[in-house]
Each structure stands twice: as structure tokens, then as C-alpha cells.
């Protein structure tokens with residue numbers, strides 16, 4: 073079932089920053105870009121599991137804090153030449169409030 | 182309508198100009214290229230490896246026909262241009278075709294000089310310039326036995342080596358008594374000649390060729406003294422002449438080459454020229470590095486940017502003969518007042534010579550061990566004073582200390598030798614990636630293999646591997662390095678812009694310097710944040726999102742995503758109450774491990790991020806502030822027991838350490854900064870490997886600067902000696918401030934001192950009390966804003982979002 077869950081106000085995420093959503097099974101990083109686009113990825117770098125939420129956000133990319141892999145926020149894919157993918161979650165903003173779809177969560181847990 | 186650009190000469194300089202132009206403005210011109218050779222653009226340098234059988238012709242093509250097509254460039258090859266009509270702005274080709282231009286670029290290269298002696302026109306007498314010559318040589322090697330190469334310079338020796346590898350019996354004839362006399366001095370030339378003899382080449386030195394004998398084809402070479410050598414092939418490699426015939430006949434002013442100004446324009450402003458055919462400020466060049474610089478400048482003007490200037494080049498030479506390491510740069514002849522440094526080890530076949538004028542390198546000749554060639558060349562081009570490391574310069578850059586890394590002679594290493602210790606990358610993997618993926622730059626190697634992408638101590642090794650694998654095709658570090666991929670501007674340019682424009686926030690920097698990315702990247706943003714903060718302490722609003730996570734969360738992130746907490750212990754001193762408070766905090770927050778650090782304080786590992794603010798509050802209540810163990814900032818001031826207890830102590834080293842730490846804690850720096858105070862020259866606090874170290878002596882205090890433990894150990898330089906504690910404080914603050922204003926982000930004081938030179942630092946800090954005091958005042962001013970304990974602030978709620986997670990209701 074694709075259900076939208078309300079998360080928080082967009083303004084509670086710093087621009088070019090992230091917040092961590094803690095669920096029972098995993099952490100999810102919710103990013104906000106300079107253009108106020110919002111993205112959600114599992115908070116786990118495809119390299120060695122670094123917390124992507126703690127990285128530096130630039131354009132639509134986050135640089136992992138542990139060993140500098142760059143992850144595309146849109147797709148969750150590592151930028152070439154690195155290879156790997158962090159699971160991404162559908163997310164939307166309505167009236168300044170951020171919603172996420174967690175339905176697929178069990179599939180990746 | 183687009184303007185029309187015609188390029189005459191489909192060679193290395195001309196086509197490089199087009200590449201640079203397309204990067205700037207892909208659509209400005211309709212471009213037509215005329216080339217006399219029936220090939221697309223190829224790497225002429227690599228003709229030597231092709232002749233030696235190490236490469237094929239296909240492998241040295243730089244731009245194939247698809248490249249021309251994809252970029253909308255018309256290539257007319259095999260039909261040379263024979264006339265330029267500047268009035269009509271037209272060119273005419275051999276086949277009679279006519280084409281008009283708005284701008285014309287001449288890049289006709291040069292021709293081999295053929296000595297005008299009887300018989301020079303016989304079959305089997307050639308130069309060494311293009312694919313056709315190489316094919317002629319390879320053909321001759323199949324059918325004939327004896328070759329004579331006239332000319333013992335770079336080209337001649339490479340030709341001789343190649344012919345010999347193809348089974349010919351080769352004699353090199355040279356007019357003088359010493360090979361490569363323009364690049365090598367006598368001792369190096371002697372070593373070179375000996376190793377070439379060992380490889381099987383024969384030499385006839387001090388010999389003047391007088392005639393070439395034979396019927397239709399050459400049969401022998403005759404010399405002025407009457408002697409002869411049998412020859413079925415003669416390669417003349419005695420020099421090149423700029424190919425100016427076409428330009429000259431069009432009335433374009435030429436001397437030895439086509440005259441151009443600093444914008445690569447000829448006397449006719451519509452006509453540009455680049456490459457070996459030009460003469461600029463009296464010099465004609467015969468190597469690609471200067472031609473590529475010319476290409477960049479020329480493209481800038483063709484694109485109507487109009488800002489670049491070509492100011493001449495300093496060149497260096499390497500010989501491409503496998504098994505021979507030879508490097509030469511600049512002028513190695515001593516003039517009056519010059520000095521010479523020489524290192525000689527005949528048993529190892531190593532010879533190094535540097536010629537100095539006023540402690541600056543003027544020329545270098547290296548034989549047998551050329552690993553440091555690019556370092557000397559850089560010091561030479563940048564005119565760096567080597568006064569401070571003169572004693573050790575001949576032992577190479579790595580001798581400046583590197584904890585066992587950076588072994589020289591990369592080429593000799595086995596494929597399984599580990600090059601990058603951080604990422605476990607071996608030589609074989611790197612060489613493989615370079616050849617299979619066609620990598621040319623350090624950045625590409627970093628991206629594909631991860632080698633040199635972490636601590637960077639192996640960068641020199643990786644660069645040597647690149648150079649030895651791709652030869653001269655390797656894009657040696659440009660003389661000016663951009664900060665990161667987001668900009669071509671260097672750290673220095675950006676710092677100057679921030680100070681002088683002035684620029685006071687990050688968006689203004691992006692705009693002013695025309696950043697290539699919207700938001701910068703993880704490498705430039707922290708640097709800019711620091712530069713802005715250091716220069717405008719009272720105006721600039723610190724940007725947390727541009728800080729690496731450690732400085733945002735005020736702890737060191739660890740491999741499992743937890744953090745470490747290191748409270749400051751001024752001078753390493755502590756009380757029972759403080760230790761008790763740390764123990765209590767450790768119990769309360771279930772700290773899994775505690776450790777005494779190398780910086781004389783206690784590290785609490787494995788703390789969950791959300792516990793940090795509460796833990797800091799407890800520590801603040803006990804009187805602790807952050808130790809900044811995570812920051813590009815003042816770390817620790819290490820002290821020893823000193824006068825209070827130690828039987829040898831001469832001063833109160835512990836107390837002075839505490840004062841130094843109280844003065845400087847909280848200050849943001851280009852990189853981390855460590856200090857120490859030792860109570861006597863036994864130096865128990867290891868002051869001589871710190872960024873700023875004090876060694877107390879009976880009569881006062883020795884101040885030492887620029888030390889480093891870590892990756893590349895560097896012993897401090899003595900800055901000066903002072904008599905009072907007040908002076909120690911003032912000198913340290915002034916030194917720190919100079920480093921804060923000039924250092925590049927992530928450059929520790931050790932490389933900074935080496936870059937700017939100890940002398941220039943002494944001039945300001947030691948010799949000029951006015952500047953020293955001004956620096957110290959600026960330091961104290963910025964400390965007003967910096968000495969706010971970040972932990973206490975966060976314990977009270979600053980940046981709370983950083984530490985809390987979102988929970989779904």
C-alpha cells in the first residue's frame with residue numbers, strides 16, 4: 073500500500089542539509105537542496121555503510137562523510153567511477169510539509 | 182552567420198588550439214583544417230615508441246576522424262595550402278581549391294634540417310619528423326643492415342635506439358665530443374653515452390660529415406678526415422627549422438620563425454600562429470609543453486575573451502629511451518656568481534647537478550635518478566628560494582621526511598608493491614587502470630583506483646607512475662592549480678579576491694569567480710567557509726552546512742557513525758575533580774571505551790550523536806570546554822613537567838603551555854595546529870615536531886615553527902629566541918595569524934613554511950615589530966568571536982536539529 077506519512081515542516085531541514093528519520097528497521101536521511109528540493113535515501117552509504125545524512129550536500133549530490141563517495145540524491149546511485157546504490161524513498165512537499173512513502177520499507181529491510 | 186576560421190597545419194599545436202577553443206565557445210566558428218599529412222591529428226612525440234616497436238600508429242592518434250565530424254570541423258588532409266592572399270582573405274591549396282577566412286591560424290610546425298652536402302638527396306637519406314619517416318625506417322630495417330644517424334641530440338638518439346631495436350647496426354655521428362650538449366653537461370653526457378654503448382650503439386664523435394656516397398641509394402657516409410662508414414640508411418637529426426615559407430610568401434613578418442606577440446597574433450591581426458613555426462620574444466620552441474600554453478592563450482583570443490597572455494616558457498627535457506632516466510631543464514652552464522650543487526654516485530650510475538643563482542634554481546641535469554625532476558622544475562619555474570633546504574635538496578623531496586612512505590624508483594617496483602597504504606592499491610592495479618581506461622591525470626587515477634585519494638602521502642608515487650606509463654602525454658600538474666573541479670582559480674587567487682574585492686559571503690565568491698557548479702562541492706565549500714571566516718571575523722556568518730561533519734557535530738565521526746568526545750585539558754593538567762567528572766560522564770552515557778590520547782588528554786569513544794548535547798552539558802558544568810580534537814583548529818598544547826618538579830627544568834613550561842592554550846583555543850585555522858612547551862632541551866614535550874614549539878633554556882625561550890609528526894615527519898625550523906613569556910605569547914599569536922591569513926585550506930604549517938619560505942616569515946615576525954604587533958592584534962580581535970565554547974552553546978540548544986532525529990507519530 074502506498075501511503076504518504078507526514079514527516080515534518082520543510083523549514084525544519086536546513087538548506088543543503090539533512091535530517092534523520094529513525095524507523096524501527098533503519099535510519100532514513102531526508103535531504104533538502106539549495107533549490108528546496110527534498111529527497112529521501114536510506115541513511116547508509118553503499119560503500120561501507122557511512123551515514124549519508126552527515127555528509128555535505130551540493131547540487132543534487134551528497135558526499136559521504138567517511139570516504140567521500142558521491143551519491144546522486146535523485147537515484148541513490150553512486151557517481152562514477154564508484155558503483156552502488158542506496159535505496160530511495162518517494163517523498164513530496166505540500167504546503168511546506170514533507171511526506172514520505174514507507175511502504176516499500178520491508179522489501180529492503 | 183558564423184565566422185570562418187581556417188587552420189593550416191593539422192599538428193599538435195594547431196589542433197590543441199581548436200580543442201581549447203571548443204571548450205570555451207563551441208559554436209563561434211565554422212572551422213576548416215588543412216593538413217599536408219594524410220592522417221588525422223596524432224601524437225608526434227610518440228613516433229619514437231612507434232619506431233621502437235612499443236606502440237602502433239593507431240595507438241598514437243589523438244583525435245580520430247569522428248572527432249572532427251562530431252565537432253563540425255571540416256578536415257582536408259593530404260592537400261597542403263600553398264598560398265595565402267591576405268587582401269582577399271583567401272587561401273589556395275595544391276589542388277587549386279580556394280577558401281576564405283575571417284580568421285586564420287597558422288601552425289605549420291617545422292622541418293628537419295637536412296645538411297646541404299653532396300649526396301644528401303640520395304634514396305635512403307631522411308629526417309625524423311612524421312609517420313612517413315617512421316615507415317621508411319621500418320622498411321629499411323627489413324631490407325638493410327647498416328644505419329647512420331647524424332646528430333647526437335634527443336631526436337637522433339631516439340631514432341638510433343629505435344633502429345637498433347629493429348635489428349640494425351647503428352652508428353651515431355656527432356659533431357661535438359659530448360652528446361645532447363644543449364641539455365647535458367659533460368659528466369651526464371658521458372654516463373649516457375656509456376649506457377647507450379652498453380645497449381649496443383656505436384658512436385663516432387667529433388666527426389664532420391662531408392658527403393653521402395652511393396649510386397641511387399646511399400652506400401656510405403664520408404667524413405672530413407677522409408674516413409667512411411658503410412650505410413644503407415642515413416637519418417639526419419641535426420635540428421629543425423621553423424616552417425615559415427608559406428607565411429613569408431604571404432608577407433607576414435618572419436625572422437627565424439613567424440613573429441607573434443603575447444596574444445599569439447602575427448603582424449596581420451586576423452592571422453594567428455602557434456607551435457614550432459612561431460618566434461615569440463626571440464625564442465622558438467621545439468617541445469610540446471610551451472606549444473600547449475600558446476594554444477591555450479590563442480584559443481582565449483579566438484574566443485574573443487581577450488584576457489590571456491603568453492609570456493614565454495621554461496622547458497624541460499626527458500629522453501624516451503627505455504632503461505635510461507634522464508632529465509634536463511633550464512640553463513646548466515654556470516655564469517659568474519652562480520653556484521653548483523652536485524651529487525655523484527658512479528657505481529649506481531647516478532648524477533645530479535643543480536645550478537643556482539642567488540639560491541634559486543636556474544638549471545638542472547639529472548641522470549639515473551630523475552624522480553625529483555618535476556619538483557626541481559617547479560621550484561625553478563616558480564623561482565622559489567631554496568635557501569632553507571639547500572643542504573638536503575639533492576637528496577630529493579622525499580628526504581624532507583615521510584615516515585617510510587614514498588620510496589623512490591617507482592619504475593623498479595614490483596606490480597604487487599603497495600603504493601597507497603590507505604586504500605590498499607598496488608602498482609599493478611594503477612598501471613592497469615592507466616593503460617586500460619586511458620587515464621591521463623592524477624584526478625582520473627584517484628577517481629578510478631582510489632590511490633592517493635585519502636591521506637595523499639603517495640601522490641608523488643602515483644604521479645611518477647603516470648609519467649612513466651603514459652610518457653610525455655601525461656598532463657603534468659599545470660603551473661597553476663585550481664582549488665577543485667568547481668573552479669580554475671587557485672587558492673591564492675580566491676584568498677586575494679576575498680580580501681581585496683572584498684567578498685564577504687559564499688554566493689559572492691561563486692559569482693565573482695564564475696564557479697562551475699551551483700553549490701560548490703565538499704572540497705571547496707569548507708575551504709571558502711574558512712577563508713571567509715578568517716578574513717571577516719566580524720561580518721561573516723559561519724555556514725554549518727559547509728563544514729565537514731566533525732566540525733558541524735563538534736566530535737570526530739567514527740566508522741560506525743558514533744562520535745568521540747575529547748574535553749580540553751589545558752596544558753595537559755588536570756585535577757581529581759575533573760577526572761571524576763569525566764568518569765561520571767563516561768558511566769552515565771555508557772561510553773564503551775576511554776583512552777589517553779597522544780595529545781595529553783582523554784578521549785571518550787563511541788558516543789551516540791543524540792547524547793552529545795546532554796553529555797557536553799555535564800562536562801560544561803564541571804568546567805570543561807571542547808578540545809576541538811575534531812577541528813581544523815588549535816588542538817593541544819603539550820607540556821612537560823618543567824621547573825616546578827623536574828630536576829632539569831629551566832622555566833615553568835607547564836604554566837606557559839596553559840597560557841598559550843588559553844590564548845589560542847577556539848581559533849579556526851587552515852588545518853589543525855599543535856603546540857608544545859618543553860622545559861629544557863631534553864625536549865620531553867616533543868616541541869620540535871609541532872606547528873609551534875617552545876624549548877625553554879636558561880636564558881629564555883627558543884621558538885620553533887613548522888614541525889609535523891604524522892604522514893610526513895618534518896622537524897621544526899628555529900624562528901628565533903626570546904626572553905619573556907609575554908614575547909612567547911605575542912610571537913605565537915602573530916605566527917598563527919600569518920598562517921591563518923596565508924595558508925591554503927588543508928595545508929599544515931610544515932608545507933606552508935616550505936612554500937613561502939622561512940625567510941619571508943622571519944622578515945615579518947622577527948625583524949619587523951610593527952607587523953608582528955599588527956598580526957597579533959588581528960589575532961586577538963578574531964579570538965573574541967572564536968572563543969565561544971561550541972559545546973556549551975549546543976548544550977543550551979544551538980543547532981538542536983543537528984542532534985535530534987525525526988520520529989513518526
Ligand code: SRM
Pocket residue numbers: 737738739745747776777778779780781782784809810811816817853855870871888889890891892893929
Ligand atoms: C585520538 C588521537 C589518537 C590517540 O588516541 O592518541 C587521534 C585520532 C585521529 N587522528 Fe590523529 N590523533 C591523535 C593524535 C595525533 C598525533 C600526535 C600528537 O598530536 O601529538 C599526530 C601526529 C602529530 C601531528 O599531527 O603532527 C596525529 C596525526 C594525524 C594525522 C596526520 C596529520 C599530518 O599532518 O600528517 C591525521 C590525518 C589528518 O589530519 O588529515 C590524523 C587524524 C586523526 C583522526 C581525526 C582521523 C579522522 O579524520 O577521523 C582520528 C580520529 C579518531 C577518532 O575516531 O576519534 N591524525 N594525530 C589523538 C588525538 C590527540 C588529541 O588529544 O587531540
Ligand SMILES: Cc1cc2nc3c(=O)[nH]c(=O)nc-3n(C[C@H](O)[C@H](O)[C@H](O)COP(=O)(O)OP(=O)(O)OC[C@H]3O[C@@H](n4cnc5c(N)ncnc54)[C@H](O)[C@@H]3O)c2cc1C
Pocket residue numbers: 189190191192193194195215216217218225226227228229260261262263288289290291309310311336424427455456457458466467468469470472499501653
Ligand atoms: C620523433 C619526435 C620525438 C619528439 N619527442 C618529443 C618529446 O619527447 N617531448 C616534446 O615535448 N616534444 C617532442 N617532440 C617535438 C614535438 O613533437 C613538436 O614540438 C610538436 O609536434 C610541434 O607541434 P606543431 O603543431 O608546432 O607542429 P607539427 O606537430 O609538426 O604540426 C604541423 C603540421 O602542419 C602540417 N603542415 C605544414 N605545412 C603545411 C601546409 N602548408 N599546409 C597544410 N599543412 C601543413 C605538417 O604536415 C604537420 O602535420 C618530438 C618530435 C619528434 C619528431
Ligand code: SF4
Pocket residue numbers: none
Ligand atoms: S587514530 Fe590516527 S593512526 Fe589511528 S587509525 Fe585513526 S587516523 Fe590512523
Ligand code: FES
Pocket residue numbers: 117118119120121122136137138139140141
Ligand atoms: S562509507 Fe560512504 S564513502 Fe565509504
